[in-house]
Amino acid sequence: MSGVTGPVLRVEALGVSYGALVALDDVTWSVREGEILGIIGPNGAGKSSCYDAVTHLVRRRGQVFLNGEEVTDIAPHLLAERGLKRAFQQNAFFHEMTVLENMITVLQDRYGTGLVATTLLPFAEARRRRDAVEDARQRLMRFGIPEAYHGLKPTNIPYGTQRMLSIALAYGSGAKALLLDEPAAGLGGKDMTHLIDLLISLKQERLALVVIEHHMDLIMSVADKIVVLEQGRLLATGTPQQIQSDPRVLEAYLGRAQ
Incomplete structure (x- = not known):
């Protein structure tokens, strides 16, 4: 059982100018573990600015708390290290690496070693590398990326799978709260079903999820x-x-979409 009793992520009086x-x-809003919070609104409503404010990518007013600890002044990369992760609207990956190499790269916080260890402990390093490859392989499949795509460059896999890869890379070795910005953009059919299944499974794993989304059927069904x-x-x-x-x-919104 988790020791978290209050919200995993809480923002108070956020403002951006x-x-x-x-x-x-x-x-102001909050999200608990095992909960999906949806953020909706017309274009220009401030949704992406809200994410930028939460993750300290812009100057902002207000406060941000992660597991009850104020993290308002923490740098963006240190927020990620503490478990506050974000996936952007645009697919984000290393284009010159394979899908598997992309995943291994974001797992370096778990498997990375220094030059001394590599030189003095080559067998241990080889074992660590094998462990990283297997971990990356399992994580990719867990996010719905078939093994047949692992050796390809991200731009050579289907668009829907690219979206899943972006989420997998944002999640990395784990997260306490994951912010997704329009994950369903450009998706339909089976890809949309895979996304819904993924969101529900992440929720069942007690992750706190925040999802900006324009697809009303999706957000109303999972949030x-x-x-x-x-x-x-x-x-x-x-x-x-x-x-x-x-x-x-x-x-203000739903009526205009009809």
Whole structure:
């Protein structure tokens, strides 16, 4: 059983301004382990700015807490080391490496060794390398990337599989909270089904998931809670059922999509 009783990730009064433009203003939400929080809103509502603020990629107001500890001033790469991970809208991978090599690279925090160890302990290093390869192989398959693709460059695998690879690489050797930015973009059919299955399985593994998404059917089917943003402000928070029946949301967003 986990010792986490409160939210894994909590943000308080987040604000982002670009000169005179206020992109995000006084936004507060939280997500617990084994929970999926959906973030929706019209284009320009502040969704990506919210992620940039949470992960300290922009100057912002407010506070961020991870497992109850304030991490507001922690650098982005140190946030990742603490378990706050993010996947971006665009597929992100090392183009000149194979799919398997990409996965091995992001596992270096678990398997990386120094030059001295490599020189003085070559057999131990070879064993560590084999372990890393097997771990990477298992993780790729766990994220729905068949072994037949592991030796290919990422640009030579199907688009839907590229999306799964981006999520796998963001997750790396593990995460406490994972932020996904429109993971369903460009997906349909079996790829969409694979994504839904992946999100549900990550939730069952007690991961705290935050998902920005425009596909309403997807987010309404998997999210436990939904945050609705409009013009940088928090418009509504609730269960999918509450959000779908909220007249403010229907007017501001869902109604426009119909």
